[in-house]
């Protein structure tokens with residue numbers, strides 16, 4: 001079995017790659033930082049085959065090389081983990097538009113194109129899987145994280161739809177909705193991490209393990225961690241006017 005993991009140079013993607021190798025899966029690891037991928041390959045040396053693919057997935061030409069690798073019938077990929085992603089935080093009208101555009105290209109466009117490249121082969125073989133990293137933050141609009149939450153709402157909607165389309169095909173689609181997880185993600189912006197108490201945080205290893213367990217069980221969605229299952233439930237049940245009031249109060253303290 002071979003899995004392709006995007007964003008494997010750190011955080012949740014790296015944890016997925018390590019966990020998959022522990023299970024005896026060969027991995028193709030994708031990210032922009034070659035040194036980090038080489039470090040990972042060294043760590044995994046002798047345990048499984050590790051193929052390095054350096055690509056900026058927000059760049060159409062570099063994305064095309066990864067699409068081609070996924071569609072290569074000679075070297076089939078059994079599992080695609082669409083994990084690469086980042087978020088921007090702050091009042092939308094003040095954020096640099098190029099970064100917002102890049103966020104949509106990575107979190108949405110790359111995920112759709114890679115899934116589209118991987119699925120025909122999987123469907124033809126009658127087996128395979130796609131794991132998409134969404135977020136509990138995509139469950140409702142999120143003032144202060146407008147673009148990020150919207151990209152994750154897209155991922156959840158898209159994943160649920162294709163999971164339903166592929167039922168009975170032998171190909172599984174799993175939508176993963178993590179909550180706060182300690183990774184490099186928080187280095188890229190003020191995500192309110194300073195307001196979050198220690199025990200609420202997940203580790204990337206917990207997220208990867210719980211996701212793979214859910215995939216084994218044939219589930220199409222997982223919210224790793226009891227605390228975030230509760231958050232997701234409350235968010236889904238709360239009417240938007242109420243959520244908006246609560247969130248506006250909370251985000252005013254941040255910016």
Ligand SMILES: NC(=O)c1ccc[n+]([C@@H]2O[C@H](COP(=O)([O-])OP(=O)(O)OC[C@H]3O[C@@H](n4cnc5c(N)ncnc54)[C@H](OP(=O)(O)O)[C@@H]3O)[C@@H](O)[C@H]2O)c1
Pocket residue numbers: 006007008009010011012013030031032033034036055056057058059083084085086087106133134135136177178179180181182183184185186204
């Ligand atoms: N951490 C959280 O609290 C949290 C919560 C919910 C959902 N998530 C989601 O989980 C996923 C993984 O995030 P993480 O927390 O593990 O963050 P992270 O530690 O910052 O990892 C992000 C990964 O994406 C890669 N990446 C970023 N831009 C890229 C690009 N243009 N092309 C290719 N690869 C790129 C990075 O590698 P390079 O820099 O080497 O390219 C890195 O390996 C994301 O989709 C995120 O939205 C995270």
